[in-house]
Amino acid sequence: MTTHDTELILHTVAITGTRKTGHKTLAEYTSLFERYLAPFAPEAHFYIGGAVGIDSLTLLWLASRTSAHITIVAPGTVDQQPSEAQQAVARTRDRVAEIVELGASELRTTAYHARNRWMVDRAQMTIGFPHATEPSTGTWQTINYTAEQGKPRLIVPV
Structure with a gap:
């Protein structure tokens, strides 16, 4: 079964969120997840950055x-990501x-925004985990892009 086939059957969900996660414990994140x-996991296909x-x-x-x-x-590429993400x-x-792997040669803001739009374009909804209310982050850019596409979004501040 291809990704396209599963998208016809499953709910597709883009995940977006902050890179700043040190202010909560793993137990707190586990509880949030x-x-x-x-609730979406049994029938979902998740796109994660x-x-x-x-x-x-x-x-x-x-x-x-x-x-x-x-x-x-x-x-x-995955090899361009920080070692923690690669692990x-x-x-x-x-x-x-x-x-x-979308093939951006340089990992700049535009590459991350393109990646986020790619995920939202293929998802039925977005779940965002922004750090507080920092409006200029990639997380909020993704949440706002989801809204512009007329798709639902679930915002869970962390």
Whole structure:
């Protein structure tokens, strides 16, 4: 079954979130994911950005606690990501349905925004985990892009 086939059957959800996650414990994130990701997991295909922070935390949680389909989307390649993110992908590789590398040669803001739009364009909804209310972050850019597309978004401040 291809990713396209599963999208016809499953709910598709883009995950976006802050890279700043040190202000909460792993137990607090686990509780948030159980509350806000678990209800979608049985019938969902998640698009996750493959970076550090919320991307890596949701990847590890979804891979270990659910049977959800998971696609990792990197703006360039997974090898360009920080080592923590590479390790999360390596640890969950057997659970990841697909890795999409968009091929950006330089990882700048425009590459990350393009990656986020790619995920939103293929998802039915977005779940965002922004750090407080920092309006100029990539997380809020993604949430706002989702709104512009007329798609639902669930915002869970962390």
